[in-house]
Amino acid sequence: MRHLVACCLASGSGGNALWVEAEDQAVLVDAGLSYRELERRVSLVQELDPQRLVAVLITHEHRDHIDGLAVLAERLGLPVYLHQKTVPMVQRKLGGLPEVRVFDCETAFSIGPLQLRAFPVSHDCSNPVGFRISHQGRSLGLATDLGIVTEAVSNSLRDCEVLVLEANHDPALLWAGPYPEQLKRRVAGRYGHLSNTASATLLSSLLHAGLHTVVLVHLSRHNNTPDLARTAFTAVLASTPTRLLLAEQDSPGELLVV
């Protein structure tokens, strides 16, 4: 199969997991769900088969991205790909992992038929990254958990067929909302999370004729609504054929095949 397949299994501060597959070999980007819940989500999407998982990749060491990692890696005997500076942080939180493979942001690497490149993002942990995952000329770009858009981010996401972009909060809702002041400043700050408007501005710089689907991820339950997120992006995509999807915290999204 020449296609690149992707499915967002969970997204948000309650746990993140993104399935990416080509030629019957799949990787999971982030493992923020318990093993049991991850298994359940995969079983809800008919086309996915856990037997095809060959590796787990981690964007950063926050709990909503690694909570189920140790059990998943152990049960399925999967290697875990971590940025070299993230390794000690993850080991401190989870203890040992069966097999760790390190990457950096300078060198492309492969997992089975997938080509991968990590790029740095601005977030409050050791060495957070986004990923560009490609197969035979088709690419998916993932940028989640980032406070600001840097040149590295926008350059890494150019000409992707699928973009998975954080749309965390609506700034007005955040500032009027229930979070303590310090947390509001953290979320809105340069090492926090991307707002709908910042993310939509990023998208407007990445539009191209081959952009098939944009998936909005990591929506805050308190500081965003699906309607606000959708509205922020609808104008940007108005005269394009690109589809807009919103990832859910509690259920898997649509299977994407490009």
Ligand SMILES: [Zn+2]
């Ligand atoms: Zn997160």
Ligand SMILES: [Zn+2]
């Ligand atoms: Zn985070």
